[in-house]
Amino acid sequence: MSLPTAHLEEKSPLKDTTVMPGLYVHIPFCRAKCPYCDFYSVHDSELYAAWLKAIEQEIVLYKDRFSHFGTLYLGGGTPTVLPLDHLSRLIDSLFRELTLAPWAEKTIEANPDDITPEKLILLQNSGFNRISLGIQSFNDRILQLLARQHTAVASRQAVVAVREAGFENVNLDLMYGIPTQSLNDWIQTLEEAGSMEPEHISCYQLTFKDDTPFWAEKERGALQTLTEAAEEEFFLATSELLQSKGYIHYEISNYARQEKYYSAHNMNYWKRVPYLGLGPSSHSLNHETRWWNYRSVEYYIQSLQQGRPPVAGREILSPEQVRLEALLLNFRTRNGMDLKTLQKYHHANRNLPHLIESKLLEIIGDHVRPTPRGFLVADSLAQHFC
Template identity: 45%
Template sequence: MQNEKAGLYIHIPFCQSKCAYCNFYSITSVNLMPQFVAGLVNEIKLYQRQFDAFDTVYIGGGTPSLLSSGQLSDILSTINKFHKLDKETEITMEVNPGDVSVEYFKSLLSLGINRLNIGVQSFDDKILRFLGRRHSANEARQAIRHARAAGFKNLGIDLIYGVYGQSINLWKKTLAQALPFRPEHLSCYELTLEASAPLYKRYLEKKIKKLNEKQQKKFFFTTAEELGKAGYIHYEVSNFARKNNFKSRHNMKYWRHTPYLGLGPAAHSFFKNRRWWNVKSVKDYLNNVPQGISPVESEEILTAEQLKLETLFLALR
């Protein structure tokens, strides 16, 4: 894998509370974070001979913004020590609006993080409560302002549509509130009700409904139309960029079958025809990596036919 530039994904599996719609692996035992960071540093070292360089790094979760600047420094300095990163490397971090300040954002910039995804989801407090988010609409606006004040010039906003009871007009209002901030990137996702998410129970109890196909199309095309009028490029199903150079270079690796390495619990990796993934449990993860033992749980080898089908499927995004 030497000389093959890949993407690096780092999963930070900690949240102060679980959002009602989320099915990503996370835990609320934030007291384990120091131990986890030490383990993650060990896992980074395990791959020093297999991946020579990364040209994108994505720190996701969970809630990465629960990490202190010191913990982030430990992680990024270890990556820099054992793998090649340069000034052109896209380094993205997801942040929760309720966790951040101008000073925190400045510390991220000083560490080389040059792209943010702010998990706004909505500018409506009622919808935020429905989704189980722990920030308010005002905190979301303030987080965006803080990021700009700190000097971030590549900023993404995540939004969710299709929330039970949300009208098209209310969704248009949400988009209209995001646009004055001139985010370089917007991700607009339809709310999905996964069986492992808390909202699914309410769906089974018939307390909430999913969008029907007609409604799905209406929200999707309204999003594309409104953001298109604002000058955004619709380059993937849920993603919009203000200019070509603001497209998510990291996420495009997934869609183009480019190699990527995933670190942390439940993280997935891909290279050539091999896909592998780590143990899901933080406890199991921490039983392995401190001793220098790989946390990989399993792998699959894809046939040429499977690779072709996946490539075709991903191209449709």
């Protein structure tokens, strides 16, 4: 197999920054591919060993380019699908070659059917202090429609298991807007999730992505998407219910019981703090420079076998692109943007009063932030200032 080489970059060091960068590690393996998912993953266990050796090589490539990381996030794919010895070896390599701050948030994604007592002990002993469970629903009919490998019972057992293992910061990933799912179905899942008192809940609307089985079924009329009115109803009902249970709606899709349980890793994404991505298809950001790895395990492995960074491409953002991206990301969060900073954007003084009157934005203290209805159109809010 020959590698495309036009966009390979030999060095992509992160600049010094007063805020510690984040570290993301993409584990590109799943037991099976969910029909709605367009994240890069494969289900070929024969690639585990070669991938693990390759990512160990990539870790070494970056070990001397910065001092500390403030967050670690193992995502996928499904990190916990790895056999215990592979997962242990990956963690050992990361902690041996790279340095995390003593107080760093260390998160791992897990599916209910992949959790074992041995893996939970490994994670606890390794210092992981946050676990994100891919629950999606507590309704077996919905889980079957999504082709998830676990049941509602397995989800409940997984939550109990991570608590018994000592995890004090647990996130539940949930999904709504699924064909045939009623608002009542969704509310029941939210109620059950809330009764478990996780520190964090993420609620994502199902989106139909190109090149997925769900997209093909939608195109031939076999699956129906939510109407705009239904999207609003689901979203606002979610926000109202979880806030009534004491959760802070701090980002479009994310809720936390207290500010200390906000996802520090994701908050850094939204603040444009530099981050390094390792593994196939991962992305990295160094202020105005973004680069990304091959979206192929095979290309990724071969590149590193040849002693080259597995970088497929890179881009340098213009100052105006950085300003627009910062605005887009800030309007995803409850904190919004500093009023004085926002007023430096084009058309701010002209359009801000209208957006406040329309109850899409509000001024709290010295910040302009989206309302829950503003979250619904967050991606378009920035267009009013550019």
